[in-house]
Amino acid sequence: MMAGAQDTLKKTSQQTTPQATEQHTRTTAYTLPPDKLAKSKALYDLDNRLLLIDTVYGFLILLGILYLGVAARYRDWAEKVSGYFRYQALIFLPLLLLTIRLLNLPLSIYGHHINLQYGLSVQGWSSWFADLLKSEIMSLLVFTTLLALIILLIRKSPRRWWFYSWLVAVVILLLLTWVAPIAIDPLYYNFTPLEKTQPQLVEQLEKVVQRGGLSIPRDRMYEMDASRKVTTLNAYVTGFGASKRVVVWDNTIQKMTIPETLFVFGHEMGHYVLNHIIQGIILGSLGLLLGFYVLYRLCKWFLPRSQQRWHIRELGDWAAVPMLLLLFGILGFIAEPIGNTISRHVEHEADIYGLEVTHGINPDPQEAAAHSFQMLGEMSLDYPYPSRLAVIWYWNHPPISDRVRFAREYDPWSKGEKPKFVK
Numbered sequence: 001m002m003a004g005a006q007d008t009l010k011k012t013s014q015q016t017t018p019q020a021t022e023q024h025t026r027t028t029a030y031t032l033p034p035d036k037l038a039k040s041k042a043l044y045d046l047d048n049r050l051l052l053i054d055t056v057y058g059f060l061i062l063l064g065i066l067y068l069g070v071a072a073r074y075r076d077w078a079e080k081v082s083g084y085f086r087y088q089a090l091i092f093l094p095l096l097l098l099t100i101r102l103l104n105l106p107l108s109i110y111g112h113h114i115n116l117q118y119g120l121s122v123q124g125w126s127s128w129f130a131d132l133l134k135s136e137i138m139s140l141l142v143f144t145t146l147l148a149l150i151i152l153l154i155r156k157s158p159r160r161w162w163f164y165s166w167l168v169a170v171v172i173l174l175l176l177t178w179v180a181p182i183a184i185d186p187l188y189y190n191f192t193p194l195e196k197t198q199p200q201l202v203e204q205l206e207k208v209v210q211r212g213g214l215s216i217p218r219d220r221m222y223e224m225d226a227s228r229k230v231t232t233l234n235a236y237v238t239g240f241g242a243s244k245r246v247v248v249w250d251n252t253i254q255k256m257t258i259p260e261t262l263f264v265f266g267h268e269m270g271h272y273v274l275n276h277i278i279q280g281i282i283l284g285s286l287g288l289l290l291g292f293y294v295l296y297r298l299c300k301w302f303l304p305r306s307q308q309r310w311h312i313r314e315l316g317d318w319a320a321v322p323m324l325l326l327l328f329g330i331l332g333f334i335a336e337p338i339g340n341t342i343s344r345h346v347e348h349e350a351d352i353y354g355l356e357v358t359h360g361i362n363p364d365p366q367e368a369a370a371h372s373f374q375m376l377g378e379m380s381l382d383y384p385y386p387s388r389l390a391v392i393w394y395w396n397h398p399p400i401s402d403r404v405r406f407a408r409e410y411d412p413w414s415k416g417e418k419p420k421f422v423k
């Protein structure tokens with residue numbers, strides 16, 4: 001399968017794009033052979049449709065729960081069982097959250113079916129369901145805690161609950177980010193220190209690390225056994241403080257050349273050096289603060305207009321939770337292009353860093369970067385010509401075509417200009 005992919009790869013990079021005549025051995029643009037192009041187009045259309053259906057269906061589920069009085073009935077049950085807030089929370093919230101998730105399950109199943117059908121995933125159904133169960137339990141714990149605290153804060157402080165709720169949300173966000181690489185990710189994959197599995201690669205990586213004037217300790221580089229579940233390639237930076245680390249998927253190491261892996265690592269190092277995780281937490285927190293405040297104002301306006309129809313007594317009523325989720329969901333959908341635009345910018349910076357930090361180490365750093373993008377795109381069946389709207393709204397990385405073009409063009413050294421990050 002791998003050899004086949006590489007064969008077609010050579011053919012595509014030799015297709016006659018305008019520049020191809022002068023540099024025919026080089027990756028001048030992101031291209032796919034006809035069969036993969038057709039598949040990637042079908043997948044792209046399907047993904048766009050699914051994203052839209054997912055959003056609309058999510059809102060419809062909450063509206064259904066509100067209109068049919070489901071939330072009010074769950075509240076009545078919870079209140080009948082106990083007069084204590086904490087027991088009511090432990091009955092009402094899991095019941096509501098499980099109802100929402102169960103109604104969403106067909107879409108999740110269909111999503112995995114698509115990934116299997118297109119060969120992006122090799123994970124069997126039982127393993128997939130086991131993973132799903134783990135994430136459901138975890139999100140049930142997190143959201144039961146968060147929502148219980150929000151309802152409690154609404155009752156205790158009707159005018160400032162949005163601020164205190166934000167504080168709670170930020171603490172949970174920090175905790176989850178810190179604990180994810182240590183306690184959550186290992187539930188799904190095995191992580192082995194890269195030094196053990198790829199000693200020669202680590203030696204090469206260390207050159208890149210030194211060139212960046214950095215010291216990433218060897219015990220902060222890990223290999224993840226992604227190939228058990230997916231066929232796509234990736235690497236990432238995660239955690240902060242004591243849990244901060246770089247993770248490279250085993251697929252990436254197996255299918256890419258050393259210079260390409262060095263570039264991918266250099267990109268991740270960019271995230272690491274430029275503190276993108278912490279920046280993301282700070283920006284995300286600011287976004288959440290605005291979100292909670294707008295939610296507070298929206299609720300004030302919205303509640304008197306809908307509470308009779310939905311049997312909500314007041315904002316601190318359990319039955320108001322689906323309304324809070326609905327309004328917050330709508331705000332989140334509106335905020336999505338903003339968050340993704342910031343993310344695409346950050347990813348572009350990491351691309352610049354990766355090109356700069358491998359300059360002087362990789363024999364042809366531009367080709368290594370361009371071809372690694374070609375590989376990433378081809379293995380994920382990334383469609384080369386996405387619509388502008390889809391990119392702005394949903395894409396957290398720049399389109400592969402743009403990244404290949406940039407890798408091809410970015411060469412400050414030959415123009416006597418200063419590199420941006422790595423001097």
Ligand SMILES: [Zn+2]
Nearest residue numbers: 267271347350
């Ligand atoms: Zn990145």
